[in-house]
Amino acid sequence: MNAPQRLLASFGLRAAIQPLFTVEARPEETWARYADGSVAVAETDSSADADAGWEIFIGTPRLTPELLRAAAKLARVHVFTEAKVPVWVAEGYVAIQAHAPGPVIVDVGQAVPVFDALEKQRLGQGPRLQVPFKQGETRVLRY
Secondary structure, eight states: OOOOGGGGSOOSOSSOOOOSOOOOOOGGGEEEEOTTSOEEEEEEEOTTSTTOOEEEEEOOSSOOHHHHHHHHHHTTOOOOOSSSSOEEEETTEEEEEOSSSEEEEEEOSSSSEEEETTTTEEEEESSEEEEEEOTTOEEEEEO
16 A cells, blocks of 8 residues: 555644654655654555554554544545544444534445434435534434
């Protein structure tokens, strides 16, 4: 997997970081670097080993939504939205809290009806639908 372009922007703490340790990584395995050029985030494909698979080294003190989303995709975990919002998922329910007003594209991964679980109102049809939010609103969806 190639490093996602969105990880090339600086992230993490605003203060200067003096890494206590780093890893050796080839350029194609490196997702992000510290200001001093050492590796901050890297991936390694160990899938040739039957007991291994993808490994991700994360040396940063703060995990960004972009980094977590990229790691989830590498692990083949379903990502419910690309929006920068908190998401909680369990047993056919998705709770999302919006920090700003506007629509959030939600991907439930299936062609099924999606409902507002609290209002008992149908919002649309999966797998992807646009859900409107007010600033600070939390919505619980059922699919």
